[in-house]
Amino acid sequence: MKRLVIMTVGKTHSGKTTFARALDKELDNSFVMDQDNQAAFLNTFYAKLQPKQGPNILKHSLSQLIVHYAIENTELHLIVCNSNRSQKSRLELLEGLFNKKQFVRILVHFDIPDNVLMERIIRSRRSTNIFRGAYTSFGIAPKATS
Structure with missing residues (x-):
């Protein structure tokens, strides 16, 4: 039987x-792969290794290791969230990690209007320990200093 991979974007x-x-609670034999967990872990214990700017290769590598482990060593369905990727990157990820012979691949796109997102951000109580560098909130990015 094919396993499921559900990617939220x-x-x-x-x-x-x-x-x-919520899906993890309803779908037997599944787990959530959330990159925010890796970001919080790295910022808590390995902040000095985090890049100051650009791609967070360490976070992505850790996430990829966890996904590879789950694919190779479990029979779990994967729910991959926090995948705010370009369409090209999503396709590369799906093709590279989750082949069609092994997985039924489902993409769930959350296309919420920006004004609704801004209201959610303003009211947010989520931890900001997923950020690296000068970011301190989910709101406007920090201004560059000279």
Whole structure:
């Protein structure tokens, strides 16, 4: 029997993690792969290794290791959230990690209007320990200093 991989895609505060956690409770034999967990772990214990800017290769590598482990050593369905990727990157991820012979691949796109997202961000109580560098909130990015 094929396993499921459900990838949620959308901007911050669009409901990806909330949906993934609710689905995990209903879908037997599954787990949620949430990159925010890796970001919080790295920022808590390995902040000095985090890049100051650009892609977070360490976070992505850790996430990829966890996914590879789950694929190779379990029979779990994967719910991959926090995947705010371009269409090309999503396709590369699906083709590279989750082949059609082994997985039924489902993409759930959260296309929430920006004004709704901004209201959610303003009211947010989510931890900001997923951020690296000068970011301190889900709101407007910090201004560059000279």
